Amino acid sequence: MKYGAMNSPLEPITNEIKAIAELGFDYLELTLDAPNAHYTQVLKEKNEIRSLLADQNLDLVCHLPTFVYTADLTPSIRKASVEEMIRSIETAAEIGAKNAVLHPPYLSGLGGFVPELSMEYAYESLEKITGAGSSAGITLCAENMPPDCGIFYKPDEFEGLFRRFPELHFTFDTGHANIGGDPKSRKAIGFIERYGDRLEHLHVSDNRGRSDDHLPPGAGRIDFKSIIKALKKIGFDGTATFEIFTPDRNYLRWGRDRFKSLWKKY
Numbered sequence: 721m722k723y724g725a726m727n728s729p730l731e732p733i734t735n736e737i738k739a740i741a742e743l744g745f746d747y748l749e750l751t752l753d754a755p756n757a758h759y760t761q762v763l764k765e766k767n768e769i770r771s772l773l774a775d776q777n778l779d780l781v782c783h784l785p786t787f788v789y790t791a792d793l794t795p796s797i798r799k800a801s802v803e804e805m806i807r808s809i810e811t812a813a814e815i816g817a818k819n820a821v822l823h824p825p826y827l828s829g830l831g832g833f834v835p836e837l838s839m840e841y842a843y844e845s846l847e848k849i850t851g852a853g854s855s856a857g858i859t860l861c862a863e864n865m866p867p868d869c870g871i872f873y874k875p876d877e878f879e880g881l882f883r884r885f886p887e888l889h890f891t892f893d894t895g896h897a898n899i900g901g902d903p904k905s906r907k908a909i910g911f912i913e914r915y916g917d918r919l920e921h922l923h924v925s926d927n928r929g930r931s932d933d934h935l936p937p938g939a940g941r942i943d944f945k946s947i948i949k950a951l952k953k954i955g956f957d958g959t960a961t962f963e964i965f966t967p968d969r970n971y972l973r974w975g976r977d978r979f980k981s982l983w984k985k986y
Contacts, residue, residue, distance in 0.1 A: 721956070721957055721958065721959070721960055721983075722746040722747055722779065722958075722959045722960070723745055723746050723747075723959075723960050723961075723962065723976050723979075723980075724740075724745050724746055724747035724748060724749050724779075724781060724959060724960070724961045724962070725740045725743065725745045725748065725749065725961060725962055725972055725976075726748075726749040726750075726751055726783065726961055726962075726963060727740070727748060727749070727750055727751060727757060728965075729751055729752075729753040729754065729755065729756050729757040729758075730755070730756060731756060732756055733750070733756060733757055733761070733762065733765060733769060734765070734768060734769070734772055736748070737769070737772050737773060737776060737778065738772070738776065739969065740778065741776035741777070741778055743969060743972060743973045743976075744973065745778070745976070746778070746779060746959075747778055747779035747780060747781055747959065748773065748778050748779075748780055748781070749781045749782070749783055749821070749961040750762070750780060750781070750782050750783065750812075750815075750817070751782075751783040751786065752782060752783065752784060752785055752808040752811065752812070753785055753786055753787065759804075759807050759808045759810075759811040762811050762815060763811055763814065766811075766814055766815050769815055770815055770816055773816075780815065780816055780817045781817060781819050781820070781821070781921070781959060781961065782808070782811075782812035782815075782817040782819070782820040782821070782858075783820065783821040784805055784808050784809065784812075784820050784821065784822050784823065784860075785804050785805060785808055786823055788800075788801035788804050788805060789801045789825075789828045789829075790802055790805065790825040790841075790842065790845035790846075790849070791825030791826065791827065791828065791831060791838045791839070791841045791842035791845060791871075792828045792829055792831065792841070793828075793829055793830060793831055793834070793837070793838070793841070794829070798841060798844075798845060801845070802845050802848050802849060805822075805845075805849045805852070806848065806849065806852040808820075809849070809852045809853055809856050809858050809860075810852070810856055812856070812858055813856040813857060813858055817858065818857070818858065818859060819858065819859045819860075819861060819889075819920060819921065819959075820853070820858050820859070820860055820861070821861050821863055821891045821921060821923075822849065822853075822860045822861060822862050822863065822888075822891075823862075823863055823865065824842070824846070824862050824863070824865060824871070824872040824881065825838075825841070825842035825845055825846065825871070825872070826865055826869035826870055826871060826872065827869065827870030827871055831870070832870055835870070835871070838870075838871070839871065842871070843884060846881075846884075846885060850885050850887055850888060853887070854887060859889055859920065860887070860888055860889065861888070861889040861890055861891040861920050861921045862878070862881060862888050862889070862890060862891065863890075863891040863892075863893050863896070863923065864878070864890075864891075864892060864893055864896050864897055864911055865896055866895075866896045866899045866932055867899055867900050868899075873896065874907070875907065875910040875911050875914050875915075878890070878911075878914075878915060879914075882915065882918060888918070889918045889919070889920040889921075890911075890915045890918040890919045890920060890921075891920070891921040891922070891923060892908075892911050892912060892915075892919055892921075892922055892923070893922075893923040893925075893963075894908060894922070894923065894924050894925060894926070894942055894944070894947060895923070895925040895926065895927050895932050895933070895934065895942070895963065896923075896932065897911060898926075898927055898929055898940075898941070898942045899927065899929065899930065899931065899932060900929065901929040901930070905942065905943040905946045905947055908942075908943075908946070908947050908950075909946060909947070909950045912947070912950040912951060912954060912956075913950060913954075916954030916956070917954075919954065919956060919958065920958045920959070921958055921959050921960075921961070922951075922956075922958070922959070922960040922961065923960075923961050923963050924937060924960050924961065924962050924963065924975070924979055925937075925962065925963040925964055925975075926938065926939050926940030926941070926942045926944075926975075927940045927941070927942065928940050928941050929941050934963050934964055934965040934966075935964065935975075936962075936964050936971050936972075936974055936975030936978060937975050937978050937979045937982065938975075938978050938982075939975075944979070944982050945982070945986050948982055948983055948986045949986055952983075952986070960979070962975050962976050962979070
């Protein structure tokens with residue numbers, strides 16, 4: 721398994737690459753969000769980014785924009801959001817990424833009052849986004865979302881998603897699966913068991929079951945023992961990004977090392 725960390729889009733990309741390399745990670749997960757990692761900024765710095773990644777011996781995974789609204793009820797907002805996603809996919813390919821994490825559409829505005837219509841728009845947007853991924857040679861890995869997104873946070877909801885878009889792979893987020901209180905990680909195990917054949921990538925963090933706290937493994941209430949056993953049962957050997965967003969990045973390294981020790985133990 722390869723272990724990675726995510727940049728903060730609030731900081732210059734080159735500084736983030738150096739910081740993540742110094743912590744001993746295998747790859748950078750580059751989140752393509754404004755202000756400092758928007759695709760327009762990445763394209764300006766693409767030669768320096770590629771050179772620095774090579775110098776630091778870091779592989780690359782990309783994370784498509786988080787703060788877009790591809791299922792919004794307003795056509796112009798959907799159009800702009802899809803355009804952001806497509807341009808980001810093309811940028812990921814230009815800087816050498818092969819895989820990119822995709823947040824599926826979520827309910828925004830008044831979408832929660834007309835979920836069937838929102839889902840129709842979600843699939844329309846995904847048709848364009850997955851098409852762009854195929855054209856660019858990027859493997860898109862759809863991520864399970866937190867419950868407050870309204871859709872795509874339950875294992876059952878991914879059945880139709882993967883049936884409709886067989887080219888999609890899966891990113892499993894430990895933190896998202898635990899929100900709502902699930903001390904025995906039943907929902908997490910359900911995701912792993914049902915979609916293990918599509919699972920390419922992990923987002924690893926801990927929380928207390930109420931919100932996406934982004935704590936190191938062991939600092940919250942997630943049953944990592946059960947999750948690791950389920951991952952080993954399906955033979956998972958992909959990539960794992962640690963989403964530990966603390967001012968002191970020593971907790972990021974500590975969280976990775978804690979997960980490694982748990983992986984060896986169980």
